[in-house]
Structure formats: structure tokens, C-alpha cells
Amino acid sequence: MTSSLPAIDTTMPLGPDPQAVLLDMDGTLVDTEGFWWDAEVEVFRALGHDLADEHREIVVGGPMTRSAGYLIEVTGVDIGLDEMRDLLNAAFLRRLERGVPLMPGARRLLTELAAHGLPTALVSASHRTVIDRMLVSLGREHFTLTVAGDELSRTKPHPDPYLTAAARLGADPARCVAVEDTATGVASAEAAGCRVIAVPSVAPIPAAAGRVVVGSLEEVDLAFLRSVAAGPAVRDPSHPEAAVRPV
Incomplete structure (x- = not known):
């Protein structure tokens, strides 16, 4: 399946690595x-x-x-x-307990990010007990840090989870790429000012300015992430606090 617009022009020079890659969990990395x-x-x-x-x-x-x-x-x-x-x-x-199936391309992407030493955060609305169980299958070593939904006063669709992850990594949200599978998660990442790759799972997500929609993680590699990071960020005016990183 090909990517939805806006398309990446692979004839143009690729930009530097994003400061961090921020990944949703359920429906994005694991088929849950x-x-x-x-x-x-x-x-x-x-x-x-x-x-x-x-x-x-x-x-x-x-x-x-x-x-x-x-x-x-x-x-x-x-x-x-x-x-x-x-x-x-x-x-x-x-x-x-029956096993956690990974989404197509998830293992390869995590391995590539780790091999290049790119700061990577797991940003989920799930509770800590669920995340810790998932990390057994995903590999805790693939993530610089993890953010759980029950550790914040506000979780997705508020920008707080992505702002928190970026701040803990010492990264500018506008120079981070978030990968999400739902409209709720996309809204959270975009409100934080991140560039977004949407990989729809249950419900469709339309392409939009500053957002790239792909069919699966098999289309996402480091070169693709660099291209997305070089594009414009999106800030949601309905969340003015997204412009301020928490300290």
C-alpha cells in the first residue's frame, strides 16, 4: 500500500535525524x-x-x-x-497471556532506530501495568523512556503525553516525529507540535498538512523519518499550551 498525500519527494536531499521518535503502542506497534x-x-x-x-x-x-x-x-x-x-x-x-502480536514492520523499525542510537519513547494511554507487560514482547531496550496514561493528569488527546516525552528526552517537540494509529493519538501529537506519521488501525485517518498517512510500518524506515522531520510541524490552536514545553 502506498502512502497518502502529502507524499515524500525522495529526489530531494534528506534532512538530519529527528531529535526523537515518539511511538504509540496499541494498534501502532502491537496488534491489540x-x-x-x-x-x-x-x-x-x-x-x-x-x-x-x-x-x-x-x-x-x-x-x-x-x-x-x-x-x-x-x-x-x-x-x-x-x-x-x-x-x-x-x-x-x-x-x-496468549501472546502479543507485533504490527507488520514494528520489529524491524525498532531494531533500526536502536542501531542508529536515535532517542525513542513509547507514548501510550495505557496504564503502566499494561505497558510493562507489552515491553516483554517489544523489548524494553528499544526505548529510551516510556510514558503511561495513568502517570499523567491528562492523557491523549491532550498534548501532555507527547510534551512530557519530548521534555524528558531534552528534545524540541517540533523536531520530533510521532507515529500513531488513531485520530485521538494524532490529535495529541499534533497539538504538541510534532510531525506525525499516521498508520490507521481501526478507523481511517485523512492526510493533512504536516501529517503523512501510510498503510503500515513496513513503509517507515529511518530515511522516511528524516523526510517527515524535514517537513512543517503542526500546532493545534485549540491547545495553546502545546506551544510550551513542561519543565
């Missing part, structure tokens, strides 16, 4: 978006509610609190948010 939905369906069915497929695109890529809160609201199930979050995490972790 279906795991999350299956866990949600299982938990709500046990509580007497069948989830309609129309809800899947709404909750995909979002933080646990938002997804769980939304599903509680639409089903009317009588359960607290904290209890629901624990049930969903437990159901998801049970699925991970």
Missing part, C-alpha cells in the same frame, strides 16, 4: 486494538449489556477513563468508573 474491544465486550456482557459495534470507533485509541466512562454512560450499567477500569484492565491482561 482488537484485544481491547474484546475485553470491553466481555466485561459488559458479563454485566448484562451487549456492546454495539458502533461504539468501537468512538472508544478506540482513547484513555481508559474516557472509554470506560463513555461505555458506562451509553449502556447505563450500574458500576463505578474505578471498578470498571479494573475489570477492563484485568480482561485485557488475560488476553496478553
Whole structure:
């Protein structure tokens, strides 16, 4: 599958390495978006509610609190948010025991980034317990640092996760490339001022200024990242705090 516009002009000289590469986890590096939905369906069915497929695109890529809160609201199930979050995490972790499939091209990309010593962060809305389990399959050595959704007061689609990762790496967000698979994650990275490569998983993501859409990580290598890093960054005016890096 070829990349969506804006296309990279490979006849032009490639720029320097991005200061850092910031990678989403679920649906981007590991093929787990279906795991999350299956866990949600299982938990709500046990509580007497069948989830309609129309809800899947709404909750995909979002933080646990938002997804769980939304599903509680639409089903009317009588359960607290904290209890629901624990049930969903437990159901998801049970699925991970069967093995975590990596997305096509993920292992090769991580190996290439590590070989070139490029600072790399895992930036996820998932909780720390889930990330630590995933790192067994992804390889903890491939990441300079990791940022979990339950370690921040605001997670995706707010820019905080990407601003935090860039700040901890000592990098300018505008000189970082983020790789995401959902509209929620793309919004977070773009609000932080990062250049973005979108690899849609469950729902389509349109191409836009400062955003490149590809079919899979098999299309992404260091040369591609350099080309994207040389393009214009995107700042979302609806998030003015994105222009300020946290200290």
C-alpha cells in the first residue's frame, strides 16, 4: 500500500535525524486494538449489556477513563468508573497471556532506530501495568523512556503525553516525529507540535498538512523519518499550551 498525500519527494536531499521518535503502542506497534474491544465486550456482557459495534470507533485509541466512562454512560450499567477500569484492565491482561502480536514492520523499525542510537519513547494511554507487560514482547531496550496514561493528569488527546516525552528526552517537540494509529493519538501529537506519521488501525485517518498517512510500518524506515522531520510541524490552536514545553 502506498502512502497518502502529502507524499515524500525522495529526489530531494534528506534532512538530519529527528531529535526523537515518539511511538504509540496499541494498534501502532502491537496488534491489540482488537484485544481491547474484546475485553470491553466481555466485561459488559458479563454485566448484562451487549456492546454495539458502533461504539468501537468512538472508544478506540482513547484513555481508559474516557472509554470506560463513555461505555458506562451509553449502556447505563450500574458500576463505578474505578471498578470498571479494573475489570477492563484485568480482561485485557488475560488476553496478553496468549501472546502479543507485533504490527507488520514494528520489529524491524525498532531494531533500526536502536542501531542508529536515535532517542525513542513509547507514548501510550495505557496504564503502566499494561505497558510493562507489552515491553516483554517489544523489548524494553528499544526505548529510551516510556510514558503511561495513568502517570499523567491528562492523557491523549491532550498534548501532555507527547510534551512530557519530548521534555524528558531534552528534545524540541517540533523536531520530533510521532507515529500513531488513531485520530485521538494524532490529535495529541499534533497539538504538541510534532510531525506525525499516521498508520490507521481501526478507523481511517485523512492526510493533512504536516501529517503523512501510510498503510503500515513496513513503509517507515529511518530515511522516511528524516523526510517527515524535514517537513512543517503542526500546532493545534485549540491547545495553546502545546506551544510550551513542561519543565
